Amino acid sequence: MPIAPHSNPSAPSAGSVPRLAWLASPELLLLAVAAIWGASYAAAKPALAHMPVAAFLALRFALTFLVLLPALRPLWRPGGAAGLAVGLVLGLNLLAIFVCETEGLLRTPAGQAAFLISLCVAFTPWVEWALSGRRPALRLFGATAVCVAGTALLALDPQAPAGQATGAALLLAAALLRALMVCLTRRWSVRHTLPSLTLTAVQCGVVAVGAALLALRPGGGGGSGLPASPAFWGAMAFLVLGCTVFAFFAQNHAVRRMPPSRAALLMGSEPLFGALIAVALLGERLTWTGWLGGLLIAGAAAWAGRPARSAPQRPQAQPPSTTSVEPTT
Template sequence: MDSKQVLGTASGAWGERRWAGVGAAEVMLLAVAAVWGGSYAVAKQATQQLPVLEFIALRFGLTFVVLLPALRPLFDAQWRQGLAVGGLLGANLLAIFVCETFGVSLTAASNAAFLISLCVALTPFVEWWLLGRRPEPRMFWAAGLSAVGAAMLSATSPASISVGWGDGLMVIAAFLRAVMVCMTRRFAGRHSMPALTLTAVQSGMMALGAMALSLVASKGAWHMPPATASFWWGMAYLVLLCTVFAFFAQNHAASHSSPSRVSLLMGSEPVFGALIAVYGFGETVGAWGWAGGLLIVMAAWWVTMPQSTAPRAHSVNL
């Protein structure tokens, strides 16, 4: 199926527009990486004021409310199929965020940045496994380059990388991120929902799932969210930019780009996280870390360059 049929002719044409080998979908993904790069500090502060599962339920419950107008396409003939796809992807996202949020709370931020970036290295293999399509050789090389760069970015030296329970959760989250990208691509032709509608369904599923898990874990206990301005400003950042915009951009781009390319571009997230940490929160990143960040940027740039081989010109329909 031609990917331009997924979100409509106008949206598809916009997604296919390219400048010097970089399309609008890739630009959106880099913007998402920048936004998510600043989310770690905000989320960490918020989870210090509210339990993790309740925080996830509140964040995605608010996202669902914001996106209520986007649910109108669900009343079309294919609403059952749309709900099934959105629910499945939402359950996967909930698993990602539970592992990610608990993982960050149990390990160093540098370790978390490295381990979640393993999604970049894992995606070509997950794509091969789930979609039966062997990625281009350069995807494997670029994925390896990005993984090495993420390791360098997250540690002052090779000896400073450690492994713990939080690290294990981040590895699981990285694997689930790779699965998520491939599943979004695989299910793209099985529904006619716009990207925002799919995001709304996913958010509703995540809010309900996190609420149910929290009530079971706490035996029915529930906390009122704090009334501090910092908490709600942070929540607004997470809901509007890190969730509404980011999930829309990822769902849209996954229908216009290969899973490996999506993950490689998203792998630049640690670079933006380091820049925000240094210039926004006064943290220090040494030469080893900046060298690793350069490797990630190089890998992301490499994978966006257009193909010059003739056989790729015949592989338009996926």
């Protein structure tokens, strides 16, 4: 549930707003998060040329875990054990997400990957239906049909290189697992009192250990050594600090200060940023059918992510009075 921003009596008046106050705009912050997450595909794809997937994930999340170490202090408070158990299970889910997503990105253009991952927004109500039995709104049926059409236009390219269909299937699996993550996080949030950042740190630790174990298996590439390329380490710093630390704080700050429908619309721009950045930085090209399919997916995901409008409540009828009618307050 969004939390209203606290008023600050010492804040400057409207006539004396600092020149950099626009940086605190929740709309601009969410657009920045969407752009950063969209750029993550273009940053990760060339970096994967230097390391196998499992070793790459182990390094990325080990560094993220080290950055988030101070956030683990609440684990030693009452209720920390319950939160740790939830974090371990969600961390395994997150490991599966990133294995599928990164393996899919390795086989698929970054712009296409950004569009396919955005399907998690459309998948989420269906996963919630399977878990809770609550049937999704009627518009979800139409949004799903549009997503299926967009996926067909985007992924089923007869001129695509070998292995791209496998990459698209892995990205669809990652989108479905992301939807499962959202539903499980929401359902299990009542089982613990840990701050979100603490839960994120636990999950990152699980992913780092799990990916390291996958890297150490025969053929996992665990003994490949660390790359010396400055471009690789620049991409890694961007993924750790930009896509995890900054984006996490910025998203949580912004979504508490605006209606959910507006937040979903702004976050829905992530795949479009991903495709545009992949075209600009990696020189990727999408056919017109690919762009059409991607825009259909992004539009349907934004449509599916809109909260349902609640019917206005009718005022309760007052019982008849034999004397006088008191004014309501």
